[in-house]
Amino acid sequence: MAGDSKVHTFEEVSKHNETKDCWLIIDGKVYDVTPFMDDHPGGDEVLLAVTGKDATNDFEDVGHSDAAREQMEKFYIGEIDASSVPAKRAYIPPQQAPYNHDKTADFVIKILQFLVPLLILALAFVVRHYTKVE
Numbered sequence: 001m002a003g004d005s006k007v008h009t010f011e012e013v014s015k016h017n018e019t020k021d022c023w024l025i026i027d028g029k030v031y032d033v034t035p036f037m038d039d040h041p042g043g044d045e046v047l048l049a050v051t052g053k054d055a056t057n058d059f060e061d062v063g064h065s066d067a068a069r070e071q072m073e074k075f076y077i078g079e080i081d082a083s084s085v086p087a088k089r090a091y092i093p094p095q096q097a098p099y100n101h102d103k104t105a106d107f108v109i110k111i112l113q114f115l116v117p118l119l120i121l122a123l124a125f126v127v128r129h130y131t132k133v134e
Contacts, residue, residue: 008080014052019044019048021034022034025053029079030076030077030080032075032077033075
């Protein structure tokens with residue numbers, strides 16, 4: 001592998017997040033992919049989207065070929081200081097307000113208060129219409 005095997009901090013790597021200066025972290029290694037931005041088959045947006053984080057999962061999810069993995073070697077510039085990488089946060093779903101049965105019951109009562117008189121009127125109209133004596 002090329003490079004000087006320097007140990008980089010996460011903070012340092014995350015500053016390199018532009019098309020003209022782009023570093024990635026993959027499998028604990030740091031890669032300066034700036035020269036590859038124009039040649040990446042997925043476009044530079046794909047690479048820029050994974051700056052500032054550990055891009056290992058994103059890289060593996062794509063299923064890169066052995067040739068792509070070999071090509072990475074020329075962009076290797078060192079290792080990441082694992083102690084400087086922020087811990088991954090677990091997903092915490094947003095808290096939902098508890099279901100309010102009283103509100104639902106109030107809504108149903110209001111609807112019924114509106115609909116029942118209409119139904120009675122409609123029934124009266126139908127009965128009157130069909131029971132007319134001629």
